Amino acid sequence: MNIHEYQAKELFAQYGIPVPKGVAVQSADKLEEALASMPQGVVVVKAQIHAGGRGKGTFTDGFQGGVKVCPGHAQALEVAAKMLGNTLVTKQTGPVGKRVGTVYFNEPVKIAKEYYLAVTLDRARGRPVVIASTEGGMDIEKVAAESPEKIVRINVDPDGGVQAYEKRVLAYALGFDGKELFKQFSPFIDALVKLYWEKDCSLVEVNPLIVSADGRLIALDAKIGFDDNAIYRHPEIEALRDLSEEDPKEIEAGKSGLSYIALDGNIACLVNGAGLAMATMDIIKHYGGRPANFLDVGGGASVEAVTNAFRIILSDPNVKGILVNIFGGIMSCKTIADGIIGAAHNVHITIPLVVRLEGNSVKEGKQALADTDITIISADGMADAAEKIVAAVAKAG
Amino acid sequence: MSILVNKDTRVVGQGITGKAGSKHALNNIAYGTNYVAAVTPGKGGTDFDGVSKKLPVFNTVRDAVVNEGANTSVIFVPPPFAADGILEAIEAGIRLIICITEGIPVRDMIRVKAALRDNPQARLVGPNCPGVMTPGQCNVGIMPGYIARPGKVGVVSRSGTLTYEAVYQLTQRGYGQSTCIGIGGDPVNGTSHLDVIRMFNEDPETEAMIMIGEIGGNAEELAAAYIKEHVKKPVAAFIAGVTAPPGRRMGHAGAIVSGGSGTASAKIAALKDAGISVADTPAQMAEALLKIYS
Numbered sequence: 005m006n007i008h009e010y011q012a013k014e015l016f017a018q019y020g021i022p023v024p025k026g027v028a029v030q031s032a033d034k035l036e037e038a039l040a041s042m043p044q045g046v047v048v049v050k051a052q053i054h055a056g057g058r059g060k061g062t063f064t065d066g067f068q069g070g071v072k073v074c075p076g077h078a079q080a081l082e083v084a085a086k087m088l089g090n091t092l093v094t095k096q097t098g099p100v101g102k103r104v105g106t107v108y109f110n111e112p113v114k115i116a117k118e119y120y121l122a123v124t125l126d127r128a129r130g131r132p133v134v135i136a137s138t139e140g141g142m143d144i145e146k147v148a149a150e151s152p153e154k155i156v157r158i159n160v161d162p163d164g165g166v167q168a169y170e171k172r173v174l175a176y177a178l179g180f181d182g183k184e185l186f187k188q189f190s191p192f193i194d195a196l197v198k199l200y201w202e203k204d205c206s207l208v209e210v211n212p213l214i215v216s217a218d219g220r221l222i223a224l225d226a227k228i229g230f231d232d233n234a235i236y237r238h239p240e241i242e243a244l245r246d247l248s249e250e251d252p253k254e255i256e257a258g259k260s261g262l263s264y265i266a267l268d269g270n271i272a273c274l275v276n277g278a279g280l281a282m283a284t285m286d287i288i289k290h291y292g293g294r295p296a297n298f299l300d301v302g303g304g305a306s307v308e309a310v311t312n313a314f315r316i317i318l319s320d321p322n323v324k325g326i327l328v329n330i331f332g333g334i335m336s337c338k339t340i341a342d343g344i345i346g347a348a349h350n351v352h353i354t355i356p357l358v359v360r361l362e363g364n365s366v367k368e369g370k371q372a373l374a375d376t377d378i379t380i381i382s383a384d385g386m387a388d389a390a391e392k393i394v395a396a397v398a399k400a401g
Numbered sequence: 402m403s404i405l406v407n408k409d410t411r412v413v414g415q416g417i418t419g420k421a422g423s424k425h426a427l428n429n430i431a432y433g434t435n436y437v438a439a440v441t442p443g444k445g446g447t448d449f450d451g452v453s454k455k456l457p458v459f460n461t462v463r464d465a466v467v468n469e470g471a472n473t474s475v476i477f478v479p480p481p482f483a484a485d486g487i488l489e490a491i492e493a494g495i496r497l498i499i500c501i502t503e504g505i506p507v508r509d510m511i512r513v514k515a516a517l518r519d520n521p522q523a524r525l526v527g528p529n530c531p532g533v534m535t536p537g538q539c540n541v542g543i544m545p546g547y548i549a550r551p552g553k554v555g556v557v558s559r560s561g562t563l564t565y566e567a568v569y570q571l572t573q574r575g576y577g578q579s580t581c582i583g584i585g586g587d588p589v590n591g592t593s594h595l596d597v598i599r600m601f602n603e604d605p606e607t608e609a610m611i612m613i614g615e616i617g618g619n620a621e622e623l624a625a626a627y628i629k630e631h632v633k634k635p636v637a638a639f640i641a642g643v644t645a646p647p648g649r650r651m652g653h654a655g656a657i658v659s660g661g662s663g664t665a666s667a668k669i670a671a672l673k674d675a676g677i678s679v680a681d682t683p684a685q686m687a688e689a690l691l692k693i694y695s
Contacts, residue, residue: 125507127618130514130589163512204508233480234506267646278586279560279615282641283683289644290682298645303503303543303561304421331562331569333531333543334421363545363565386566387684 005230007244008052010108012226015203019195022188022222026110028052035084035107039077042109047080048073051087052106053097054249061094063087064101070094073112080109105248113224114217119178120144121193122209123160123200131159132200134166134193136174140212162201166193188221203241204234253316260312262301269294270324271393272317274310276301276335284329287386293394296323303334310343311350318351325397328359329389330369337361337369348378356381356396360389403535403580404555404600404607405497405526406473410539413438413462413471413495415478415486416502418449422477425501425543427452429475432540438465440474462486462493475532475541476500483528484509491516491523498591499541500527510589517591525591531561531583544568544581552577554690555601557594558613559586563641563683567611570687579607586615594624602632609635609694611686612677616642617663622671629675637690639680640668 007015010028017023029038039047051058051070058070063086070092074080084107093101118140126133137155139147148155156177158170171190175181180189200208207229214224235242247255257264263278267285271293275281278300285295297320301313317323330340340361347353360383361369373380381396383389412434417426418441430436430451438457439449445460457469465471474495478486483502490498491513505528517525526533532542537551543561548569554576558564564583571578579601584592594612601607610632614621621640628636643665672679680689 125511125588127588128620128623130511132511161515201508204506206507231507233504234508236481237506265646267644275562277560277562279558279613279641280562280566280683282615282645283560283563283566283639285644286641287682287684295644331565333545333561333565334425362569363548385684387682390682390684 005232005235005245006054007228008106009226010052011244012228016223016226019199021192021195024110024113024222026108028106028108030106032085032088035081038109039081043111046073046075046112047077048110048112049080049083050108050110051092051104052108053092053102053104055094055096055102057094057096061092064091064093113222116215116217118212118214120211121213123196124207126159129159132162133157133159134174136178138178160197162197166197184219192221203238204231206231253319257316260309261305262299262309262313264316265298267295267297269296270322271397272296272323272326274299274301274313274317274328276330280331287390291390291394296320307339307342307346310340311346314347315351324400325356325393327389327393329386331362332364336365337363338365338372341369341372345376356400358383358389358393404604405580406533406535406539406541408538410473411435411437411471412473412475412541413440413465415440415474415476417477418444419477429540432546434539434541437469437471440465462489466493473497476502478502480504484513487513487525488516491520496523498523498525499532500525501530501532501542503529507589514589527585527590529587530585531564533582535580536578548572549581550577553579553606553608555579555607555610556581557597558583559615563613566683567613567686574687594620595627598624598627602634609690611690612636612638614640614668616645616665621668625671625675628677635694637678637680638672639683639686640665
């Protein structure tokens with residue numbers, strides 16, 4: 005789960021991490037009141053969406069830039085009004101863009117130098133890692149690819165706290181050798197790691213971290229991602245969820261315990277197991293089709309959840325065919341069959357439906373499907389299933 | 402022979418008195434797996450009806466080890482308590498811990514990983530995995546037993562259902578398996594592809610291997626480097642996720658491509674470079690192996 009910059013900065017502030025003074029606004033009639041709480045003079049206006057590249061983005065009405073430095077309150081008000089409710093397209097949003105539901109006013113900060121600092125999981129070691137670089141404000145993946153020597157990584161043990169030497173390694177790498185900067189950096193990194201650990205984050209990223217012209221260490225931007233498996237123990241984080249940022253079909257799927265991700269093809273898939281679901285998408289593509297979604301019904305789905313899965317799949321107008329691919333371990337093929345039958349009774353399925361069942365209760369599942377009058381193209385094996393659905397969709401035109 | 406589990410394995414089931422756990426434990430027992438005890442805190446002193454035999458239920462894993470000589474644990478405990486169950490098994494001296502539970506918080510697994518570093522005698526398989534099966538001898542977890550048959554091909558995968566797919570393809574072509582292992586799809590897990598490949602390589606009864614990987618991380622690349630250097634046995638592989646869009650988590654928390662690292666194409670290139678026969682589609686996993694092994 006991701007949150008907005010303003011929410012991340014509020015969390016930073018709770019942990020004592022310095023951020024620029026700011027105020028977030030959700031409705032046009034509150035803009036003036038919010039601006040009044042900001043110091044006179046220059047104001048930075050930032051559109052809040054869950055995507056990067058905002059500064060260089062374009063709104064769908066042609067207005068340029070999701071991050072604007074305005075010389076005074078009057079201009080800030082004008083710019084914020086244009087952003088709020090508008091749709092911003094950046095290199096990360098896709099062509100549809102994202103609707104801006106919140107604008108964030110920030111006090112301007114004079115930057116002396118920019119840095120990169122983040123805490124995330126080191127998968128290979130199964131431990132958190134702090135990543136730091138002097139190349140702030142840049143795409144860190146690009147820095148890693150082009151000049152890896154400019155990135156410093158150090159594994160930390162959050163239970164034991166960040167060791168003094170670990171801080172020195174990071175501080176020297178960033179050039180914070182002066183006593184004054186190190187004095188600020190030490191609690192900064194402590195707080196960042198504490199936040200990562202206590203709130204079950206998957207990523208806490210400060211890009212850029214800056215040293216201001218007057219020598220202060222400040223988080224100019226903030227990005228936090230959370231471990232979905234741990235949200236249950238943080239109702240205060242769950243409350244930050246912005247459902248407008250998520251695909252309604254994905255939200256609906258989540259409620260039924262399904263894992264669904266919309267893609268841009270026309271062949272819907274319903275599969276059990278994440279690996280098999282990915283592989284099913286791959287084999288559809290291999291045979292010349294385009295997958296419309298990733299859908300893992302998981303191991304413990306009920307008939308009702310499977311029926312919901314069909315409803316979600318069919319709500320995508322691009323879908324011209326469905327491939328059901330089940331290899332039951334936990335999942336019973338009979339449950340899937342009953343779900344298909346249930347769905348066919350509730351929602352009329354008029355497009356080609358290819359079903360491949362194998363594993364747990366396969367006989368009962370196949371029998372249940374054979375006993376209904378639903379038109380099903382049955383398949384043996386994944387290749388057969390993929391070929392059949394691609395051909396059926398092509399034939400239907 | 403085989404790796405990790407065989408007919409002498411003595412299994413204790415943690416959390417098998419629950420609905421899903423009991424169903425799978427009963428399947429395992431019906432397969433012939435030697436379950437010796439169950440552990441559910443608060444239910445100690447009762448019995449678990451395994452149909453063909455009754456298992457004593459203990460409050461702690463240690464009791465199951467002391468009283469019944471359990472050496473392997475299978476965990477079906479719900480996600481908020483599963484890491485605790487793993488830590489308890491490590492402390493009780495269990496050598497092989499197979500954690501089926503899906504959805505354990507990463508922070509909990511970071512603690513488990515630290516405990517595993519401190520207790521190198523213990524091996525964890527999973528979490529979020531289908532388990533381990535040595536066909537004809539022992540099936541611990543949720544794999545459908547009928548798809549496998551005893552033989553000489555080792556199968557390792559992150560994904561449960563892709564493991565079944567590979568195993569079934571082999572069985573249909575008349576090739577049995579030494580041991581089938583699902584290592585799980587989580588970003589922090591106990592046993593890696595490399596660990597399993599190393600064990601298969603050292604197992605005289607395993608003649609060939611199928612390794613199934615997916616996008617994200619670099620575990621497949623590490624295994625490929627080892628295979629290139631040390632493995633003479635034929636190895637086939639498949640990588641899932643060629644069509645997955647970057648930056649999206651595909652069900653498995655581990656399966657995410659970020660910034661060009663962990664892509665399917667980079668992994669496939671590393672595998673091919675190591676002399677591994679890479680299947681173009683998931684339907685051709687057995688076929689890819691049989692090109693280089695018969």
